Amino acid sequence: MNFPLAADITKQVSRDYGVLIEEEGIALRGLFIISPEGELQYQVVHHNNVGRSVEETLRVLEALQSGGLCPIGWKKGDKHLVTK
Structure with missing residues (x-):
């Protein structure tokens, strides 16, 4: 993954992190903290009605x-x- 991230036009990042609702073409509100080594350190996913x-x-x-x-x-x- 390249940084900084641009808009997820292809929705691939949303798919990779399991937050894409394919049939609606939208992603849930996901927040991921990833270490410089690429290890997932923290993950939280909310429904779109809930803010972070x-x-x-x-x-x-x-x-x-x-x-x-x-x-x-x-x-x-x-x-x-x-x-x-």
Whole structure:
């Protein structure tokens, strides 16, 4: 996949990520955070009637970049979970 992404005119990206409703020719609202190595780190898919939260997306991205094990509701500056 080349970056930055352009419009998904062929709908191939929507197919690849499983959010395309083929019979309607539309995609559900999908958000995918992919590491520089190409590994899917986070995925959330909403029905088109439901919006996405920019704040939650940023929180998740910061948690993924924090290098630790983050509990629910973790925010930048919070402590990580400790494993034994």
